Amino acid sequence: RKEVEQDPGPFNVPEGATVAFNCTYSNSASQSFFWYRQDCRKEPKLLMSVYSSGNEDGRFTAQLNRASQYISLLIRDSKLSDSATYLCVVRLSGTYKYIFGTGTRLKVLA
Amino acid sequence: DTGVSQNPRHKITKRGQNVTFRCDPISEHNRLYWYRQTLGQGPEFLTYFQNEAQLEKSRLLSDRFSAERPKGSFSTLEIQRTEQGDSAMYLCASSLVGVETQYFGPGTRLLVL
Numbered sequence: 001r002k003e004v005e006q007d008p009g010p011f012n013v014p015e016g017a018t019v020a021f022n023c024t025y026s027n028s029a030s031q032s033f034f035w036y037r038q039d040c041r042k043e044p045k046l047l048m049s050v051y052s053s054g055n056e057d058g059r060f061t062a063q064l065n066r067a068s069q070y071i072s073l074l075i076r077d078s079k080l081s082d083s084a085t086y087l088c089v090v091r092l093s094g095t096y097k098y099i100f101g102t103g104t105r106l107k108v109l110a
Numbered sequence: 111d112t113g114v115s116q117n118p119r120h121k122i123t124k125r126g127q128n129v130t131f132r133c134d135p136i137s138e139h140n141r142l143y144w145y146r147q148t149l150g151q152g153p154e155f156l157t158y159f160q161n162e163a164q165l166e167k168s169r170l171l172s173d174r175f176s177a178e179r180p181k182g183s184f185s186t187l188e189i190q191r192t193e194q195g196d197s198a199m200y201l202c203a204s205s206l207v208g209v210e211t212q213y214f215g216p217g218t219r220l221l222v223l
Contacts, residue, residue: 008150032210042216043201043214043215043216043217044153044212044214045214046211046212049210049211087152087153091210095166096141096158096160096165096166097155097158097166097168098143098155098212099155100152100153100155102150102152103151
């Protein structure tokens with residue numbers, strides 16, 4: 001089983017739609033959680049950290065469910081510019097090794 | 111702040127040759143990471159440094175792969191006796207101790223013929 005699993009997609013959604021991605025992790029000792037965004041042929045960039053209580057940044061909401069070992073990302077009112085690959089990232093307690101998922105591709109259609 | 115830079119941006123080499131890549135992190139960033147990314151996959155951890163100390167490395171970073179950060183600033187990643195399976199994008203990232211945001215460089219794309 002992979003340490004961090006994501007549905008690779010692609011998710012094709014119309015502009016204005018709400019879309020949600022899930023990511024599951026296998027190690028219960030995972031301590032820190034993140035979503036990164038990667039545009040085609042570009043480097044990953046931090047989208048948001050994921051906190052235990054859940055957090056929101058504009059149209060983006062991230063949630064963590066430690067009991068079920070998954071994190072989610074919700075994007076509201078999708079824009080064409082949201083088209084990218086969204087990478088789920090996990091760090092284990094006691095290490096600064098970051099484990100990336102395969103990424104979920106999102107295409108927002110006009 | 112010029113961001114993380116990597117050189118070269120592209121490298122084509124023949125199987126069996128050695129290659130070396132360089133990463134210059136954001137100044138004052140004490141953590142530096144190397145990742146490898148292939149098409150359709152997320153970045154795969156190779157190793158990381160805190161200042162000049164290499165604190166953790168993947169099982170991938172063995173015999174043919176070596177990384178250094180001699181003065182705690184720039185880092186090099188060397189691959190000896192390259193194989194076609196080494197073809198990938200090699201990404202470098204840096205961060206500050208106490209801040210988990212990683213800033214990635216543009217990567218070095220390696221093609222082994």
